[in-house]
Amino acid sequence: GMAVALAVALAVALALLAAGAVKDPLLNVCMDAKHHKREPGPEGKLYQQCSPWKDNACCTANTSLEAHKEQSYLYNFNWNHCGVMPPKCKRHFIQDTCLYECSPNLGPWIQQADSSWRRERILHVPLCREDCHEWWEDCKDALTCKENWHKGWNWATGTNRCPWGTMCRPFSQVFPRPRDLCEKIWSHSFRYSPEPRGSGRCIQMWFDPAQGNPNAAVARFYAWRRRSAPAEEGTVAPQGDRAGRALPCPVLLLLALPLLLPG
Numbered sequence: 001g002m003a004v005a006l007a008v009a010l011a012v013a014l015a016l017l018a019a020g021a022v023k024d025p026l027l028n029v030c031m032d033a034k035h036h037k038r039e040p041g042p043e044g045k046l047y048q049q050c051s052p053w054k055d056n057a058c059c060t061a062n063t064s065l066e067a068h069k070e071q072s073y074l075y076n077f078n079w080n081h082c083g084v085m086p087p088k089c090k091r092h093f094i095q096d097t098c099l100y101e102c103s104p105n106l107g108p109w110i111q112q113a114d115s116s117w118r119r120e121r122i123l124h125v126p127l128c129r130e131d132c133h134e135w136w137e138d139c140k141d142a143l144t145c146k147e148n149w150h151k152g153w154n155w156a157t158g159t160n161r162c163p164w165g166t167m168c169r170p171f172s173q174v175f176p177r178p179r180d181l182c183e184k185i186w187s188h189s190f191r192y193s194p195e196p197r198g199s200g201r202c203i204q205m206w207f208d209p210a211q212g213n214p215n216a217a218v219a220r221f222y223a224w225r226r227r228s229a230p231a232e233e234g235t236v237a238p239q240g241d242r243a244g245r246a247l248p249c250p251v252l253l254l255l256a257l258p259l260l261l262p263g
Contacts, residue, residue, distance in 0.1 A: 026107035026223040028216075030058035031120040040104030049094045052209040053102035067097040078159045082143035082168035089139035089171075092205070096135075099205045100189075105215035106203070108222040126193035126222075127182050128202035135205075136171070136178035143168040147175070150187045 030037050037058050046054040050064035059067075079085040079093060100106075106122050113121035145162035146152060153160035162168065175181035179192035193202035200217050207214050 024107075024223065026110075026226070027219055028056070028104045029107040029110070030104060031106065031110045031122065046102065049091065050098035050102050052207055052213070053098065053104075055209070056104050056213070057102045058104050059098070059102035063101050064098065067094055067101060076159050077149075078161075081153075081160055081162055082145055085142050086138075089142040092135040092138055095205050096186075099203075103203075103215060105213065105219040108219055108226055122189045124188060124191040126195070126202045126218075127190040128193055128197045128199075128204050129195060130197050131205045132178045132182040132190075132192050136175065136181045139181070140170065140172040142171050144171060144174055145169070147180075147184050148187050149185050 028040055030040055037060060040056050040058050043054050043057045043059070043061055043064075045061050046057060046059065047061065047064040047067070050057075050059060050067055053059065057064075079090055085093075100122070106125060109122045109125045110120050111123045113119060115121075145166040145168050149160075152163055154163045155161075171181065175184065182190045182192045195201040197204050197207075198214065200214070200221060203215050203218055
């Protein structure tokens with residue numbers, strides 16, 4: 001009787017797994033933030049730099065279009081707060097916005113956020129070395145007055161302006177190294193990764209969709225690592241209910257039971 005019950009339970013567990021009913025809360029998810037869809041899915045037309053995500057996206061077509069505007073409704077954020085941002089620099093900020101709004105592969109780094117405009121944020125996403133270096137290289141001569149663009153602006157006019165008493169300086173002075181730019185500009189949303197693109201160990205802001213989305217495998221690796229060694233991760237300790245649902249324990253237990261019980 002016991003063996004039959006176990007066999008049935010196992011069959012049910014495997015069927016659930018196969019059907020994808022036991023969803024991994026760290027993989028293929030959208031964060032709970034201002035413009036994100038509830039679930040990722042295909043989008044017919046994503047605009048220009050957001051198009052690599054069209055097969056599976058957390059952003060709508062409209063969000064992807066707004067991400068390219070000088071003054072988009074997304075956050076009323078003005079790139080040109082210290083004069084016109086050069087196009088070669090701005091394309092990295094557009095790409096960064098596309099990754100943030102569209103990527104379904106940021107689950108392992110989603111944390112609860114206590115801000116009025118979003119309930120979740122990303123923290124310490126390991127950004128590939130080249131993505132960080134190229135961003136810095138193309139922006140080093142652009143001007144800005146702030147190191148952290150998330151807070152501290154003067155919003156009196158409805159758009160961000162440099163706070164009183166700050167000076168516009170080249171990025172290369174505000175962010176002496178690529179690491180400074182990637183890690184500080186959005187309050188540690190990114191972590192500078194020494195790993196290169198294609199390593200399967202870092203998130204790419206830029207990728208060729210014809211080769212598939214390389215970030216899906218990276219998310220799987222970090223989701224697995226976060227569970228197998230939660231203590232050593234430290235900074236990305238799971239928070240909120242997302243991580244609490246992380247492992248379908250009953251399923252794992254059922255899979256392990258036949259090994260634990262005497263034949």
